[in-house]
Amino acid sequence: MTFMPVAMPVNYDNGASITYAQPAPQARSEWNDGAAFNFANLFEASLRQQLTALKSLPAGWDGEGAESISALTWKNAQDIGLRLLARTRLPEITPNAGDTITFEWESETGSALLEIGHATYSFLMKTKSGKRTTDMGPLRNDADIENLGSLIQRSLF
């Protein structure tokens, strides 16, 4: 299979980094010996690694008095992140000062931000063609998140 040249760095604890072209979600490849290789596992590992780093942020990590990321926000972000990986690409992950976490996607066609908190999410997507999509709601319905993942994939990639 042929992959588009989209940089997909995966960083390891020892500082090493490997960059993969990111295939469509759930894509599999085969080595010369026929063994299957699931890229989704790599993206899942990268997501977990980025989120794990947020666990240890001390209060004031932003130099201005930000709160630490709570276990509740962290777990919500991990659950939603893993769910989204089945629908779209690995996001950039950013902690926010008020104990929330934002996932960000950007492509040549636009950008999307999904903020996750204790019990709610907020979503903003803007395409370069001018379309603006927003959403907010409780983190009760897995289908809402999966639909957002599909929307991001369709609109940006």
Add this chain to the structure above:
Amino acid sequence: MDGDLPIEIAPDEVIVRAIKTPYHYDEKKKRLKPSAFRPQAERDDVSVMRKRHMGNDGCKDKAVEIAAKAYIGLAALCAEEITAVKARVVDSREGLFLGHAHIEQGTPAPLSGQTADPDLIERWKALADTARYYQDGEPRTPGWHGPDII
């Protein structure tokens, strides 16, 4: 420059925000993230500096004084660029330091653990997209050694 700095901020005045964590800058895409302009929970303002009074060196040194090792660079906007995204910049030297100002966004960031209204997220993103970021190549050296902050 001295205490003659007027309270009023001219539309073309350069306003500088210290970037104090790598989480506020996307190294791969070379752009600031919206969180760089997101206030603390329940506040509607973020601290900035008036370059007119502080100069490049003063802005950098104050940023290091406040953020210590977390400091990574400076972001700049003109006052009129801040106004264009429905925020405003006001002098707030009282009890702080001459040259200190706030970007006020009118609507406070939500309570801790609550997610923000998408309209507010859009405003933070607009500030981040508009600001010019200057990575500090010598963050541990006193004074600014990069290009003029404009």
